[in-house]
Amino acid sequence: MRLVLGGVRGTSPVADPKFAEFGGDTSAFLVEGSNGEAIVIDAGSGVRVLDPYLRQTDHSSAVLLLMTHYHLDHLMGFPSFSVIYDSTWDLEIKGPRLDGVAASDAVRHILSRPFWPLQLEALGGNIVFTDLPEDGGAPHIYHGLEVRWCPVPHLGGCVSYRLDDPATRRSVVIATDVEWPLASETERHNFMEFCKYPAPPDLLVFDGQFTPDNYARFRGWGHSTWQDAIDVAKLVKAGELIITHHHPRSDDEKLRQIEAEVKRQMPNAWLGRQDAAIEIG
Ligand SMILES: [Zn+2]
Numbered sequence: 001m002r003l004v005l006g007g008v009r010g011t012s013p014v015a016d017p018k019f020a021e022f023g024g025d026t027s028a029f030l031v032e033g034s035n036g037e038a039i040v041i042d043a044g045s046g047v048r049v050l051d052p053y054l055r056q057t058d059h060s061s062a063v064l065l066l067m068t069h070y071h072l073d074h075l076m077g078f079p080s081f082s083v084i085y086d087s088t089w090d091l092e093i094k095g096p097r098l099d100g101v102a103a104s105d106a107v108r109h110i111l112s113r114p115f116w117p118l119q120l121e122a123l124g125g126n127i128v129f130t131d132l133p134e135d136g137g138a139p140h141i142y143h144g145l146e147v148r149w150c151p152v153p154h155l156g157g158c159v160s161y162r163l164d165d166p167a168t169r170r171s172v173v174i175a176t177d178v179e180w181p182l183a184s185e186t187e188r189h190n191f192m193e194f195c196k197y198p199a200p201p202d203l204l205v206f207d208g209q210f211t212p213d214n215y216a217r218f219r220g221w222g223h224s225t226w227q228d229a230i231d232v233a234k235l236v237k238a239g240e241l242i243i244t245h246h247h248p249r250s251d252d253e254k255l256r257q258i259e260a261e262v263k264r265q266m267p268n269a270w271l272g273r274q275d276a277a278i279e280i281g
């Protein structure tokens, strides 16, 4: 099982040489199973980075795009996703209904006039939308991988995804946007149970946009600190931790400083770098 980090920047993309090591593109991930299965999670500006990886995968069945939520930093790359213009590919988009808004509503909205020249029906690709099944805890098999999901506390709502590869029993939990300090007892319990079954995840990807020093100023904005990410990883007994959703003002030097402190507390943890391909387990 392999995870490709298309984009790990939070909130808005950054193009600046001082951000080149960790990358400036926003959330997009590709999970590949041991038999060539491929699932994309989120369509931030980093979805462009995933294109060459995705083109190497078997696309005899539809590409599945799982959306965590519809904030712009997770959707702004959709118009640059080459699959949507390619009639030889089929794309299925699945996401939660948040505040009554489904994935199809959100995608249609960002492609509507005057935001984009081509509307959904004119793109050329074969795109279908489906809602997430109601029971997130039951494993649903998509493209040979088991997919589970769990709501997490974030302004406007968000879900995290767990993907298990039945062939190798490897697993990854991806929680891009979550404000752990504001999680209720029930939300904490549900997320921990979600991580626990069928076994603790080999890899946890978790929001660490803020620092313990600046969190008080941004409390209620929807994100955790890198310290929260470590605490959660230890709590759920994750094998490894990748921190994501880096603050758009944190340059490489700042992120390297944070990573050094992270590694002091958890040697098998690091900060995500755009375009990294990580073998899980
Ligand atoms: Zn975000």
Ligand SMILES: [Zn+2]
Binding pocket: 069, 071, 154, 158, 177, 222
């Ligand atoms: Zn968000």
